[in-house]
Amino acid sequence: MTTxxxxxxxxxxxxxxxxxxxxxxxxxxxxxxxxHSPGPVHDDEMxxxxxxxxxxVGGDDMLKPSAFTDLESLGMSVQRLARCTLSEVLExxxxxxxxxxxxxxxxxxxxxxxxxxxxxKLKVRDLxxxxxxxxxxxxxxxxxxxxxxxxxxxxxxxxxxxxxxxxAAARRARAWIHEYAKTALEKIGPA
Amino acid sequence: MAIETVAVLTWAxxxxxxxxxxxxxxxxxxxxxxxxxxxxxxxxLGLTQWGSTAEGVDTMxxxxxxxxxxxxxxxxxxxxxxxxxxxxxxxxxxxxxxxxEAVAKAKAFLLSLPLGVPPPTPMxxxxxxxxxxxxxxxxxxxxxxxxxxxxxxxxxxPDGRALYEEGLQPDFLQLPQRRLLLEIVAPQQARYxx
Numbered sequence: 534m535t536t537x538x539x540x541x542x543x544x545x546x547x548x549x550x551x552x553x554x555x556x557x558x559x560x561x562x563x564x565x566x567x568x569h570s571p572g573p574v575h576d577d578e579m580x581x582x583x584x585x586x587x588x589x590v591g592g593d594d595m596l597k598p599s600a601f602t603d604l605e606s607l608g609m610s611v612q613r614l615a616r617c618t619l620s621e622v623l624e625x626x627x628x629x630x631x632x633x634x635x636x637x638x639x640x641x642x643x644x645x646x647x648x649x650x651x652x653x654k655l656k657v658r659d660l661x662x663x664x665x666x667x668x669x670x671x672x673x674x675x676x677x678x679x680x681x682x683x684x685x686x687x688x689x690x691x692x693x694x695x696x697x698x699x700x701a702a703a704r705r706a707r708a709w710i711h712e713y714a715k716t717a718l719e720k721i722g723p724a
Numbered sequence: 725m726a727i728e729t730v731a732v733l734t735w736a737x738x739x740x741x742x743x744x745x746x747x748x749x750x751x752x753x754x755x756x757x758x759x760x761x762x763x764x765x766x767x768x769l770g771l772t773q774w775g776s777t778a779e780g781v782d783t784m785x786x787x788x789x790x791x792x793x794x795x796x797x798x799x800x801x802x803x804x805x806x807x808x809x810x811x812x813x814x815x816x817x818x819x820x821x822x823x824x825e826a827v828a829k830a831k832a833f834l835l836s837l838p839l840g841v842p843p844p845t846p847m848x849x850x851x852x853x854x855x856x857x858x859x860x861x862x863x864x865x866x867x868x869x870x871x872x873x874x875x876x877x878x879x880x881x882p883d884g885r886a887l888y889e890e891g892l893q894p895d896f897l898q899l900p901q902r903r904l905l906l907e908i909v910a911p912q913q914a915r916y917x918x
Contacts, residue, residue: 543818586815588848595845598857598866602849607818633813642811667884701888704878708864715859 538566541680542608546695555673555697562661562676570681571616574692576658580611580677581619582694582714583626583721584651594651596718598711604675605703608693611655611677616690623649623721625687649721653714660694663709673697674706796843797834800856803846804830807854820852825873830854833867833875833894840913841896841906863908869894879908 540548545566549558563573574580582600584590589600603609612622626649633647663674675694682688696706807822814821834844834856844856844867857866865879876890877899887901899905906914 588815591845591847597845597847598859599847599849599855602851602853606851607816637811645811645814647814700876700890701878704866704868704876704888705880705886708866708878708880711859712864 538564540566541682541691541693542610543606545678545680545693546606546608549676549678549695549697550699558676558697559673562678564679565681566679567681567683569683569689570679571613571689573679574613574657574677575615576661578657579614580655580657580660580692580694581614581622582609582611582653582655583622583649584653585626585630585647585649587646587648587650590651590718594718594720596651596653596711596715598707601707601710601714604694604696604706604710605699608678608680608695611692611694612687613690613692614654617686621685621687622690623652625685651718651720653717654719655714655717659713660710663706663713666713667709672702674702674709797837800843800846801831801834804834804854807846807848810848815850819850820871822848822852822854822869823871823873826852826854826869826871829873829875829894830856830867830869833869833896836894836896838896838913841910844909858909860909862911865905865908877905879905881908 549561552558552561565572584600589597591597601609612625614622630647630649634644637643637645657677660675660677661673664672675696678693678695680691680693682691694710696703698706804827808824808827810821812821813819830846837844842858844858844865847855847857849855849868852871853868855866855868858864861882863879863881865877867875867877869875874890875892875894876888877892878886878888879901880886881904885904887904889900892899896902896905903914
């Protein structure tokens with residue numbers, strides 16, 4: 534059987550969608566992807582998703598499902614809190630969005646306000662078992678994959694959450710993860 | 725008056741309070757789309773005193789209560805319009821800006837919603853989709869318009885019933901499983917229809 538070695542984000546999601554069965558997709562959750570990897574993501578780990586686009590958080594701190602659309606196409610980036618600290622994650626996110634805004638300013642574009650606005654701390658087991666919260670689940674909704682990158686701890690702690698299918702399966706996954714995560718939204722104040 | 729209607733009107737009132745009175749009432753410019761199927765009017769808003777004649781409907785459309793609801797829909801349309809102003813990379817390296825076609829179709833769908841259906845919440849996705857959704861005690865529905873203008877809809881009720889359709893026209897009345905949709909987004913309306 535092939536392994537996801539070297540895959541992350543868009544390439545990982547495409548490869549997962551090319552697998553024939555959910556069992557094979559689940560097997561990949563137990564694989565490491567690179568020599569920089571600290572190892573597969575375990576069920577009892579916590580991951581954090583930082584939201585740095587204010588459009589995904591509506592009025593009254595309402596989490597919108599659009600925050601999870603990447604599940605189907607690009608993979609939803611999260612960081613493993615067993616492999617880095619929360620402050621490292623937030624610092625990394627602030628540095629990334631700051632660079633983005635400086636780049637826009639240099640190009641003469643208006644400031645789009647991107648900055649870390651909220652975060653979600655999610656338990657990997659809950660994500661992998663989202664389907665058990667519903668009656669007669671047709672199949673698993675998402676997988677959580679080690680997709681470590683070369684670099685500091687926050688990069689080596691990178692993981693992707695990916696939908697187990699396209700179309701209806703991906704939309705169901707988005708709705709379910711939104712339902713699960715909407716009460717976990719934590720606002721991030723200024724640095 | 726139905727609880728959902730009270731909620732809509734309260735929300736609309738709050739929205740209107742921060743908006744200039746001169747803003748164009750988008751939906752008023754399309755009375756045919758607004759009136760929609762007469763069977764959805766106007767009892768579901770609890771406005772029974774106007775009856776169901778054309779004159780009664782016209783009077784109702786001009787009423788302060790209904791105008792406030794329309795303002796809420798205007799806000800949704802205005803946010804949809806704003807999505808085409810995003811820059812490439814607005815939500816990360818690979819993110820795509822919604823096209824005018826996607827936004828136009830989302831707004832056409834919005835216009836096709838029958839009275840009694842509360843305004844959806846607009847959202848925009850990194851894949852360039854302009855979207856609308858409802859999320860409440862009666863279930864969840866999202867409607868997505870890709871940059872190519874393709875429409876799809878996903879919905880789920882608390883009892884496990886679900887729907888997914890793609891390749892749709894942006895017209896509520898043409899949707900399959902309208903009954904289930906109404907039960908989710910406007911349960912009072914669905915009971916009235918039954």
